[in-house]
Structures are given as structure tokens and as C-alpha cells.
Amino acid sequence: MLNIYFGNMPEAIYDTASYFNHTYLDSWAEDKLTKAILKDIDKAEVLGPQAVKSKALGVIPMTKISGGAKTLLLIDHMPEKVFNASTSGDNCAKWILKIADLHKEDITINLHHLMNFDPERKGKSFEFRIVNTGTIVHNMKEYVLAALPLLGEENSG
Amino acid sequence: MKGRHEILVKDARVQYKFAIERNITILRGDSATGKTTLIEMIGAFQRNGDQSGVALKADKPCVVLYEQNWELVLGTIHDSIVFIDEGSPFISSHDFARAIRGSDNYYVIATRHSLYDLPYSIKEIYGIRNTTRKRYQGTKRLYAEFFPLIDYETGSSRNPDLVVVEDTNAGYEFFQHYFARFHIRCISAQGKSKIIKALIEEEYNTALVIADGAAFGPVIERLLGLRQVKDFSIFLPESFEWLVMRSDVLNDNEIRTILDAPSEHIASETYFSWEQFFTEMLIDRSRGTYLAYVKNRLNKTT
Numbered sequence: 463m464l465n466i467y468f469g470n471m472p473e474a475i476y477d478t479a480s481y482f483n484h485t486y487l488d489s490w491a492e493d494k495l496t497k498a499i500l501k502d503i504d505k506a507e508v509l510g511p512q513a514v515k516s517k518a519l520g521v522i523p524m525t526k527i528s529g530g531a532k533t534l535l536l537i538d539h540m541p542e543k544v545f546n547a548s549t550s551g552d553n554c555a556k557w558i559l560k561i562a563d564l565h566k567e568d569i570t571i572n573l574h575h576l577m578n579f580d581p582e583r584k585g586k587s588f589e590f591r592i593v594n595t596g597t598i599v600h601n602m603k604e605y606v607l608a609a610l611p612l613l614g615e616e617n618s619g
Numbered sequence: 620m621k622g623r624h625e626i627l628v629k630d631a632r633v634q635y636k637f638a639i640e641r642n643i644t645i646l647r648g649d650s651a652t653g654k655t656t657l658i659e660m661i662g663a664f665q666r667n668g669d670q671s672g673v674a675l676k677a678d679k680p681c682v683v684l685y686e687q688n689w690e691l692v693l694g695t696i697h698d699s700i701v702f703i704d705e706g707s708p709f710i711s712s713h714d715f716a717r718a719i720r721g722s723d724n725y726y727v728i729a730t731r732h733s734l735y736d737l738p739y740s741i742k743e744i745y746g747i748r749n750t751t752r753k754r755y756q757g758t759k760r761l762y763a764e765f766f767p768l769i770d771y772e773t774g775s776s777r778n779p780d781l782v783v784v785e786d787t788n789a790g791y792e793f794f795q796h797y798f799a800r801f802h803i804r805c806i807s808a809q810g811k812s813k814i815i816k817a818l819i820e821e822e823y824n825t826a827l828v829i830a831d832g833a834a835f836g837p838v839i840e841r842l843l844g845l846r847q848v849k850d851f852s853i854f855l856p857e858s859f860e861w862l863v864m865r866s867d868v869l870n871d872n873e874i875r876t877i878l879d880a881p882s883e884h885i886a887s888e889t890y891f892s893w894e895q896f897f898t899e900m901l902i903d904r905s906r907g908t909y910l911a912y913v914k915n916r917l918n919k920t921t
Contacts, residue, residue, distance in 0.1 A: 476706065476708050477686075477706035477707075477708075478706065479655070479705075479706050480706060503650050503651050504651045505651070518632070518633065518651075518653065518656075518749075518761050519632055519633070519656065520632060528650045528651035528655070529650060529654075529655055529705060529706070530649070530650020530651060531650065531651065548705075548730075548731045548732060549705055549706060549731075550650055551647075551648055551649035551650040551651075551652075551731075552649060553649040553650055553651075554650050574711075574731065574732045574733075575731040575732060575733065575840060576840060576841055576844040578844075580847075602847055602848065603847075603848040606844050606845060606847055606848050607819065607848060610815055610819065610841055610844065610845060611815075611816070611819070613733065613841055614812060614815065614816075614841075615735040615812045615837075
């Protein structure tokens with residue numbers, strides 16, 4: 463199940479782009495999911511373990527893919543760690559849900575903003591646990607009402 | 620620093636063209652839109668100038684501020700436009716807010732965090748979009764610009780049965796008197812950070828939120844999130860004082876001129892937020908007249 467901790471979380475890895483640059487393994491590029499994420503988010507094709515061809519930037523090394531894609535690959539390949547997923551835009555939300563579905567173990571992410579999990583799911587239900595309160599939410603209404611109080615000034619870093 | 624500043628950054632593959640006109644600008648939006656690429660290009664130009672291969676045109680120096688020793692480095696930067704990429708935790712700190720208050724720089728910050736210590740406007744939260752059109756076909760370059768991310772609809776067309784006002788003083792008094800005419804309950808949230816709580820806890824069918832847009836940036840995203848599940852309209856003028864002056868009640872040509880282009884008159888080193896400027900201006904311009912304005916009590920004439 464996906465777990466989300468809202469607000470300041472000291473043990474979470476905050477600068478995910480830098481962390482990715484120093485921990486990425488060539489084997490990650492062989493995954494179907496990695497290829498699908500890069501195709502969707504970065505409009506990029508994986509050429510090999512160290513390079514992708516991006517529509518916008520041409521052939522670039524893996525260290526130059528978008529911050530959102532880096533965070534998604536970290537969540538997928540290091541499920542035991544907690545990453546700051548506020549480095550990902552709303553276009554990454556569906557991938558976070560998908561990664562959590564594909565993993566048998568719990569995945570935990572840290573959010574500092576109200577990520578929108580709904581647009582491309584068009585009202586389809588989801589399920590995740592809000593770690594701060596233990597609440598399990600199933601739709602946008604439950605999610606928004608549970609998460610908003612945790613994102614106030616008093617809970618900011 | 621004051622005024623509007625146009626910036627053009629380009630290399631062989633991508634060109635960004637945008638303008639900055641307040642002390643704090645926030646960049647957010649979807650992933651892979653080019654926020655980091657823009658800031659990396661500015662960083663490359665900062666290190667090696669024209670020899671970086673990046674071309675940068677602006678009437679003020681553009682610099683990138685990194686995590687390491689940020690406080691020391693920032694102390695050496697003046698009259699510049701400072702860019703900060705996401706992944707820099709110091710931007711949420713009280714120390715950072717203290718450091719940029721009274722600064723003669725403008726700041727462009729890429730983050731999805733709500734920066735509660737910084738009074739940024741709902742109008743200065745941008746995304747980046749690709750504007751490459753057919754006329755550019757045949758070139759390899761991608762053209763990009765900033766676009767306002769908070770393009771909110773006023774909201775429900777139903778009459779409100781509750782009005783929640785950010786202000787506690789003259790602004791609240793004004794709206795309370797106004798809505799009493801229509802027997803509509805009007806409450807003060809006692810500050811922008813408590814508006815969300817009021818909207819969750821109060822009972823209503825349809826509410827109206829009135830707050831100062833000039834410094835409402837840290838709250839707007841949560842407010843729009845809440846509107847997915849609650850029914851309320853939003854009215855965000857720059858500030859109550861701006862609204863009074865915009866109504867032209869003072870019949871003052873100079874006020875009209877300033878309100879048409881506030882950025883030309885508001886120095887970042889003096890005013891952390893435009894709402895402070897508008898308050899001072901209304902007090903100053905109405906002093907000694909029967910319309911004299913004080914913030915803590917409504918002039919009954921108004």
C-alpha cells in the first residue's frame with residue numbers, strides 16, 4: 463500500500479535529483495516501467511543504460527532527465543527509502559499509484575504540497591494511508607479533507 | 620529593485636523568454652517542463668558568460684543561488700535576479716525569509732512547497748509551457764515561456780450564506796457592514812493561514828472567500844484543492860486598500876497612474892509585499908481629508 467507522510471520529515475531524502483545522480487544503476491534502464499515513465503513524463507526514449515533521447519533536449523545522459531522522473535525511478539527502485547515526492551508534478555501522480563500497486567511491500571513517500579491524484583483517473587478510486595493520522599483515504603474528498611490540515615503553516619519545514 | 624524585467628535565455632536547443640515584476644516569483648507545475656534546464660542554463664552563463672554557449676539578455680544580472688553557503692553568498696548579491704532550483708530546503712526556513720526581506724534583489728524560486736514566510740502574490744506563480752509553433756518548423760530549438768498557473772475561476776454562481784474574510788480590522792468591518800445588508804453572515808478568519816480551517820469547520824452551503832491576493836500565494840493551492848470538495852467562491856483583490864483606491868473614491872490622478880503599473884513604484888528593499896505599499900499609500904493619500912484611512916478601524920465615511 464502507498465503511505466504518504468505530509469509535512470516536514472527529517473528522514474526523507476529531500477534533494478531527490480542529487481540523490482538519483484549518485485545512486486542510479488544501469489540495470490534500472492532495462493525495466494519496462496522505467497521506459498514507460500520516461501516516455502510519458504519526459505517524452506524520451508531510453509537508448510541504453512546511460513542515455514535517453516528526449517524530444518526537447520536531444521540525447522542526454524540519465525542524470526539530465528526531469529526531476530519528477532528521477533523521483534519516480536527512486537521510489538520504484540529503492541522502496542525501502544522515503545523520498546520527497548514534492549519534486550514531482552501532478553503528471554507523476556498516476557505513476558506513484560502504479561508503482562505502489564506493483565510493489566508487494568509498502569511504499570512511503572513524503573509530500574509538502576497537495577498533489578492532485580485525480581485528473582487522469584477521472585474519479586476512479588484509489589487507496590492510500592496518510593501516515594500522520596493513520597487515515598486510509600479512497601477518493602479526492604477524503605484525501606483533501608485529511609491532507610489539508612497537515613499542510614498548514616504549523617507543519618511546514 | 621523595482622520595475623518589470625524581461626529576460627531571454629537561449630542555447631542551440633531551447634529558448635526561454637519571460638518577464639519578472641515582483642520581488643518573489645514561484646515556478647511550479649508539471650515535471651519535465653524545463654524549470655531545472657532554465658536554471659542550469661543561467662548557472663552556466665553565470666560561470667562562463669558567452670563562452671558557456673548560453674546567451675542571456677536581461678537588464679539586471681541573473682544569478683543562481685545554491686544550497687552550499689547560501690547565506691554568505693546571498694550577502695554578496697545585489698540588484699540582481701536570483702534563481703533557486705527545487706531541492707533546496709533552505710527556502711522554507713525562517714532564516715531565508717529574514718535574509719530576503721529588505722533585499723534589493725528579485726527572486727525566482729522553483730518549488731511546489733508553500734513558503735509561508737514569504738508574501739508572494741497569486742499572480743506570480745508560474746508554470747513553463749512550450750510555445751513552439753509551426754513557424755519554427757525546420758529549426759531544432761524549442762521555445763518556452765512562463766504562464767500564470769493560478770488562473771482560477773471566481774467559483775460558484777450561487778449566493779453565499781457565509782463570507783470568510785482574511786482581514787481583521789477595517790477590511791473586515793467594511794465587508795461585515797456590506798453583507799449585513801443582505802443578512803449574510805461574515806466572519807474574519809484572523810489571517811490568511813486560518814482561512815482553510817474556517818472553511819472546513821464552519822457550516823454553510825456556499826461561501827465566499829475574500830483575501831489579499833498580493834500575499835496569498837502560500838495558501839492559494841490548498842484553497843483551490845479544498846474547492847474540489849466544498850462549494851465556495853473566491854475574490855482576491857491585491858488588498859483591501861488597493862480595492863478602496865481602485866474604486867477611485869479619492870479621485871486622485873497620481874493614484875490611478877501608480878495602480879496602472881505598481882511595479883514601477885514599489886521597491887523590493889522597502890516593501891516585502893505590495894500590500895504593504897498599498898496600505899501606506901492609502902494612509903498617506905487620504906491623510907487630513909474626511910476620507911482619512913487607518914488600518915485598525917473603518918472610517919465611517921467609507
